[in-house]
Amino acid sequence: MKRSTVNEIIREADAFMKSFGFVLPPFAYLTPEALQAHVAGGGAVIRDHMMGWDITDYGQGDFEHLGLFLFTLRNGNAANVARGMGPLYAEKLLISEENQISPMHHHIKKTEDIINRGGGTLVLELWTRSDDGGFDETAPVEVLTDGQVRRLKPGEHLALAPGESVTLEPWHWHAFWGEGGRVLIGEVSNVNDDRTDNIFRDPIGRFSQLDEDAAPLHLLVSDYDDWL
Template identity: 35%
Template sequence: MKRSQINKAIVDASNYFASNCWSLPPQPSWDVTDFGLASFDSKGLVLINLANEPEYCEKLMYAKRNQVTPEHYHKQKKEDIICRVGELAVVLWTDIKDTQTNKITVQINAEKREVEAGTEIILKAGERITIYPYQWHKFYPISEECIIGEVSTANDDVNDNFFLDEHIGRYPEILEDEPALLKLLSE
């Protein structure tokens, strides 16, 4: 991923946060990823770690329409994904390789519901979905831009992200084509 793309993503996210009255803490930990696929506009995400403690984690994320966070699961982490601004689609599976249609029980806004695995669950601003360990998921904005929150148990981005696409890497290789606006979490 080019440094110029990372810088632009940081500026776009910062501007969108500010235009929606989201104040960031002093010296936040930024992360910008194309998941190692060199296609940030279709597979990309901007993340800010607001808290990363041994017991819990909180993140603020930013994505534009058509930017997918690809299919993955966590073995340890339980997380709530919260649509803060815009509209967000979340897709869940118990077993992504299962071609049979099956229902899964999910928790949306603290209420349990049954949904068909592999179907879009649309979250409007303020709504949340709980994702349990070993539950495959992907998400992407339906609106032009979206602010996404995450509150979870302890976070280990290096060892607890398991992607369907084996070519995915959690952190991108950075091609330095201009000076960095700031240092990323992975640097």
């Protein structure tokens, strides 16, 4: 992806989130240099917990059709989990464009609530993970949707209207996309580590490779190792 494209996605996403009344925390709007100073001055949790802007084309160079916008608002870490104290949760805002696929994957540890916060319909394709880690093509998929148990056929699509949600466990293979327009998505989960806790069906990457054709408007979490 071109950095100039990333900058434009950030601007459009910020306006879209604000149209639903979601305002990001102050650190979201720091310049790269200001974020460097903020982290050095006591804000290292932003870097260490990978909070902030996250735009991915999964390394495939086709963001329009295979990609996702994310902003991590809060997150804990493995040390919190080990001692059972501190932030044991994570929260994100995501944007899925119409017919833009977030590809099939599951998590190792993360249980997450995926919430349609507004816009179009959020559609998920769901499978149960088999004992060998693949798809169980015979087992039904049981999920909670706003506290109600739903039983779906293998690979069935689940459509969530604005306000509806689904709870996904580590054994749920899932892909998702927007229908009828872009969708603002909320994600609430236990501590999240995007470097290690995403298992994709196809051999793709989690983060984008950037062509630095412009200066960054704001840093992505994938920039932190180089900048912070």
